[in-house]
Amino acid sequence: MPTLAVKVTPRSAQSVVVGWTDTTKSELAIKLVSSPTDNKANNELVVLLAKQLGIAKRAISIKRGHTSRHKLLKLDILQSELDAFLELY
Numbered sequence: 001m002p003t004l005a006v007k008v009t010p011r012s013a014q015s016v017v018v019g020w021t022d023t024t025k026s027e028l029a030i031k032l033v034s035s036p037t038d039n040k041a042n043n044e045l046v047v048l049l050a051k052q053l054g055i056a057k058r059a060i061s062i063k064r065g066h067t068s069r070h071k072l073l074k075l076d077i078l079q080s081e082l083d084a085f086l087e088l089y
Contacts, residue, residue, distance in 0.1 A: 002082045003063060004073045006030050010041040015048050019089040027070065028089065042066065053077065053085055
């Protein structure tokens with residue numbers, strides 16, 4: 001299963017995948033409306049990515065960074081599907 005490193009910015013004006021944080025394409029920047037309290041931002045992150053990728057929420061899990069802005073997600077999809085999604089950014 002592929003992994004995806006993301007940097008989350010909670011309490012933003014809208015929930016959106018912004019793009020890569022730098023030219024090395026090491027982390028995908030994502031803005032979320034939810035606050036980081038009570039796991040709200042993590043849940044919104046999973047819902048947003050599941051919708052963007054066209055997969056079930058249960059196919060995304062947070063492997064590392066539950067309480068951090070920097071997270072590592074484990075995705076239950078093919079690497080080629082993830083690569084096709086990431087080419088958009």
